[in-house]
Amino acid sequence: MKEKSDLPGGQQDSGRLPRPEERTGLVSPEQPSGRLNRPPNPAGRPDATGEIPRPGGPPSGETSPRLWGSFGALWRREYGAAKGRIAELARHRTKNRPDQNHLRVLLHRRLAFRELNVIFLGLCPLAWMIRSAPVALMLGVLITLTLLCSNALISLLSAILPGSVGAVCRVVVIAGFIAAFEIVVTLIFPAQCRELGSYIPLAAISCISLDLGLSASRTQGIHYLLADAVFTGLSLTVILLLIGLLREVLGVWTLFGIPLPGGFKPLTVMAEPAGGFLALGAVTALMQFLRNQGERRQGK
Amino acid sequence: MNAANLLGGILAAVLAENFVSVRMLGTEALVKGNRSLSTAITVGCVVGVDVLLAAVLFWPLDSWILVPLHLDYLHTFTSVLATAVLARVTVIVVARWLPGVAKRLEGFTSLAVMNSAVLGAAIFSAGSAESFGAAVLWGASAALGFLLANVLITSIQIRLEFSTCPKAFQGFPIAMIALGLLALAFGGFVGLGV
Numbered sequence: 063m064k065e066k067s068d069l070p071g072g073q074q075d076s077g078r079l080p081r082p083e084e085r086t087g088l089v090s091p092e093q094p095s096g097r098l099n100r101p102p103n104p105a106g107r108p109d110a111t112g113e114i115p116r117p118g119g120p121p122s123g124e125t126s127p128r129l130w131g132s133f134g135a136l137w138r139r140e141y142g143a144a145k146g147r148i149a150e151l152a153r154h155r156t157k158n159r160p161d162q163n164h165l166r167v168l169l170h171r172r173l174a175f176r177e178l179n180v181i182f183l184g185l186c187p188l189a190w191m192i193r194s195a196p197v198a199l200m201l202g203v204l205i206t207l208t209l210l211c212s213n214a215l216i217s218l219l220s221a222i223l224p225g226s227v228g229a230v231c232r233v234v235v236i237a238g239f240i241a242a243f244e245i246v247v248t249l250i251f252p253a254q255c256r257e258l259g260s261y262i263p264l265a266a267i268s269c270i271s272l273d274l275g276l277s278a279s280r281t282q283g284i285h286y287l288l289a290d291a292v293f294t295g296l297s298l299t300v301i302l303l304l305i306g307l308l309r310e311v312l313g314v315w316t317l318f319g320i321p322l323p324g325g326f327k328p329l330t331v332m333a334e335p336a337g338g339f340l341a342l343g344a345v346t347a348l349m350q351f352l353r354n355q356g357e358r359r360q361g362k
Numbered sequence: 363m364n365a366a367n368l369l370g371g372i373l374a375a376v377l378a379e380n381f382v383s384v385r386m387l388g389t390e391a392l393v394k395g396n397r398s399l400s401t402a403i404t405v406g407c408v409v410g411v412d413v414l415l416a417a418v419l420f421w422p423l424d425s426w427i428l429v430p431l432h433l434d435y436l437h438t439f440t441s442v443l444a445t446a447v448l449a450r451v452t453v454i455v456v457a458r459w460l461p462g463v464a465k466r467l468e469g470f471t472s473l474a475v476m477n478s479a480v481l482g483a484a485i486f487s488a489g490s491a492e493s494f495g496a497a498v499l500w501g502a503s504a505a506l507g508f509l510l511a512n513v514l515i516t517s518i519q520i521r522l523e524f525s526t527c528p529k530a531f532q533g534f535p536i537a538m539i540a541l542g543l544l545a546l547a548f549g550g551f552v553g554l555g556v
Contacts, residue, residue: 336383
């Protein structure tokens, strides 16, 4: 027969399970259970320790399992709600899975510059920066990667984030990715980044403007959204490259930094800020012309 | 700092380094929704206040916290975040306490306040001013320059509405070309050495 129990503090094994208070070692087995045997104490009257007990709650200064129980209930409720939201989102996305035709329509809409206003808004903050084709290409890739990564991350987080913080979260994620890619780009293209100076963070405003244009794709599922982000970034890159080429060729008479043959005297105005606006106007007019031509052909 | 230096600094920020025509910032608000001169003045004032606040708030953050703690790599992240917070606060303030302004802006408040001019003010305030007072002055001058450019561009756009231009140039492209011509005019102030 077991004389002494293995319980801490030399407690007697009386064949019953120890109470939670006993397990933590806060009370002895002889001490009666607080909730059942405590003499009635009207709310608001100080107890023996001089403290006013909270109505319906455990006495102060004592760790209560009810506190942990309430935390557990809260966790279970929030986890259950998040699981429900994830399942609902998965059902919605399975139901609205984009097929090949949808992606073709998207490709046509973005790369044929159907929604030029979105691209124009994205172009505005970049106007100063695009002075040469390599810089334009670098910025285009930077913005495309930021759009892709930020939308992927936001899609993953969208199930567990409340809808009210969606816009704030989007800005934070875009700012984070721009800051990270800025460090990477500075290491890879130091000369171009020195030329741009402090202007690179302005690409974040461009990303935020372009991100607003993707709101329609957000309900279609992650594949569709990421495809839309890539196509939007690519269409912006094409326009940036055209502006960069125009300014570099006319303003400096070089192509990707290589001097062009012939005795053309460069138009210095194209290297100035005014040249940026003029090149932006010319290229966007060309885009509008091509779009109008396409619409007229479809009309016939 | 004597009066001549003070005046030179203000003129440089308003004219020679104008936010819109020389630094090419804040063109989104100019292009999108200015339909009348009163709207242009309203947008100019709202964005101008944001530009001033961005310069006033970000200069201490950069000079007193980020640089002494060697947290320069957080410059981009904090500036974008500060601009977004400022834009959100402005939208709330305008919607709640300035119904007249909100009605005049009509749904493009967020576009007007979350633009590159405000972010530019946050980014360039640290490099353009050596003290807090200079940053306040620089921010106020930049805001004044934005208001001036906004009113000028809107006046040009109102005239363009009554002129005939090729269909491909209508809207954004012609606004950009007009802005380019305005930038050429502002470029003349650089030669004055203000």
